[in-house]
Amino acid sequence: MEFKSFVFYFLSAIMLFAALRVITARNPVHAALYLVLAFFSASGVWMLLQAEFLAIGLVLIYVGAVMVLFLFVVMMLDINIDRLREGFWSYLPLGAMVSLLMIAEMALVLGGNYLGLLESDVPQTGAEASNVKSVARLMYTDYVYPVELASIILLVGIVAAVALTMRERRKTKAVDPATQVVVKARDRMRVLQMPAEKQD
Amino acid sequence: MVEALQQALQGLFGPVFPLVWTLLKIVLIIAPLLLGVAYLTFWERKIIGWMQVRIGPNRVGPWGLLQPIADGVKLLLKEVVIPSGANKGIFLIAPMFAFAPALAAWAVVPFNDTLVLADVNASLLYIMAITSIGVYGIILSGWASNSKYAFLGGMRSAAQMISYEIPMGLALVVVLMVSNSLNLGDIVEAQRKGMFADNGLGFLSWNWLPLLPMFVVYLISIVAETNRAPFDMAEGESEIVGFHVEYSGMAFAVFFLAEYANMILVSALASIMFLGGWLSPVGFLPDSLLWLFLKIAAVLFFFLWIRATFPRYRYDQIMRLGWKVFIPVCLVWLTVVGCWMMSPWNIWK
Structure with a gap:
């Protein structure tokens, strides 16, 4: 076996194990950490495909930011595991349907490629060509409108989230730093001249 | 000199030579880095000492130079609770x-x-x-x-x-x-x-x-x-x-x-x-x-x-x-x- 395929099977085994533990781990924090491991192994597999931009992006965005926020939430929740496990059977049909749909989708994409039904549109680039550069060139020339549209949707999402969670401020004593830094000594302090009193 | 060493190692390890060579390079980066970390703590205490008109650590070794080593040994010997x-x-x-x-x-x-x-x-x-x-x-x-x-x-x-x-x-x-x-x-x-x-x-x-x-x-x-x-x-x-x-x-x-x-x-x-x-x-x-x-x-x-x-x-x-x-x-x-x-x-x- 060639070294590359050894690395692939090694990473895939870890990824499958971690993905399995995500749904079987009892502790939600452990489950989130296994998800991190799964992301990390997936990024290794992508690296093998010479998709270094996607691989590093996965680590940078999902492992470095999204999963941290995920952990924040999971850690602060007071989760009762027994309550969570109730109603397993009533949720099963819905879950099974969703998973079947996902399997069908994956089969369409992967199987189509495998059986030669789709023309393969993955360009084979040499190891020297910078992946990031080619992705960026495509994104900002051919696909510039979809990219801009997606970023505007994200921006609207951010604004909406802020607007939804913004509450009317209660009266706080917090000082506005802008006014704080322009304060002069004479605004705060008055120096008085007082004649010394004689004591007889 | 580097090439002579490279050849000697190549003869010694054969097919796993690239692995050994890379490990050697990693050690060459990590070891000075850890030494730098140890002496950065020393340097920090000295500099802050001088800025606050103190002397800083000066007891362990000449000019206190062995202070980070002493700190490391102390921390190693302590219990991890x-x-x-x-x-x-x-x-x-x-x-x-x-x-x-x-x-x-x-x-x-x-x-x-x-x-x-x-x-x-x-x-x-x-x-x-x-x-x-x-x-x-x-x-x-x-x-x-x-x-x-x-x-x-x-x-x-x-x-x-x-x-x-x-x-x-x-x-x-x-x-x-x-x-x-x-x-x-x-x-x-x-x-x-x-x-x-x-x-x-x-x-x-x-x-x-x-x-x-x-x-x-x-x-x-x-x-x-x-x-x-x-x-x-x-x-x-x-x-x-x-x-x-x-x-x-x-x-x-x-x-x-x-x-x-x-x-x-x-x-x-x-x-x-x-x-x-x-x-x-x-x-x-x-x-x-x-x-x-x-x-x-x-x-x-x-x-x-x-x-x-x-x-x-x-x-x-x-x-x-x-x-x-x-x-x-x-x-x-x-x-x-x-x-x-x-x-x-x-x-x-």
Whole structure:
């Protein structure tokens, strides 16, 4: 076996194990950490495909930011595991349907490629060509409108989230730093001249 | 000499030679780094001592030079107490999570135009991705300690680190725009040319001058990112407690190793991105590895200097500085540099 395929099977085994533990781990924090491991192994597999931009992006965005926020939430929740496990059977049909749909989708994409039904549109680039550069060139020339549209949707999402969670401020004593830094000594302090009193 | 050694090893190990050779190179980077970490703690105590008109450590060895060794031995001999009800596995893994990224990031850091362990195209992205993993050490140590104080401290530090990663990342985006590359070696080489460099004043052609606002933002963000004073909410002993209250002995020491290793790493990055890496500041002196080390030392001195100078920030002010000051400044300067590069006055051609 060639070294590359050894690395692939090694990473895939870890990824499958971690993905399995995500749904079987009892502790939600452990489950989130296994998800991190799964992301990390997936990024290794992508690296093998010479998709270094996607691989590093996965680590940078999902492992470095999204999963941290995920952990924040999971850690602060007071989760009762027994309550969570109730109603397993009533949720099963819905879950099974969703998973079947996902399997069908994956089969369409992967199987189509495998059986030669789709023309393969993955360009084979040499190891020297910078992946990031080619992705960026495509994104900002051919696909510039979809990219801009997606970023505007994200921006609207951010604004909406802020607007939804913004509450009317209660009266706080917090000082506005802008006014704080322009304060002069004479605004705060008055120096008085007082004649010394004689004591007889 | 290097080639002779290479051949001798090749004969000795045969097919596994590349592995051995790479391991050797890794050791050559890690060992001086750990020595640097040890003596950075010593240097810090000496410098802060002098700034506060004290002497600093001077008892162990000549001029106190063996102090870090003594500290290390002391910490190794102490017991690692694991709190009851703590999540033992995660409790012990968390310090490694904090330390390992600080070492792994060195894989792509170039020391001069040929001396780099892995010369990859996307090295800047790699560094940003790897260093963003360090936050797990903090958040997991806080959670696994089974203590509300440690947990809140971990949340606080993690939120701070995530917030300051954004201005840091934006500052680096501006640098990669003007360098037209994600490769750290190319970023240094891009600072070699310019109007001042042609006249023998190379240090005025480095990125710090045309990107001065980004340089300032980056310098302050790295202090906050490494949880150092005046942004050291993690260890404000007198008023709040941090994520590592429950740690003792070597487990605690690893957090400190991580902090100092991170300081050296971000100083190296600042030197490479903004201060011209191994380039010589003036035309009549040759480029050399020593310049890079000198620049790293200067940035590290800045870390220690502001620790001795400024009082600690309040937490809400830290967050305000990150989100309401630095990010808008970065976004504006990003646009300014973008327009500048498209204008006829582009100096980065």
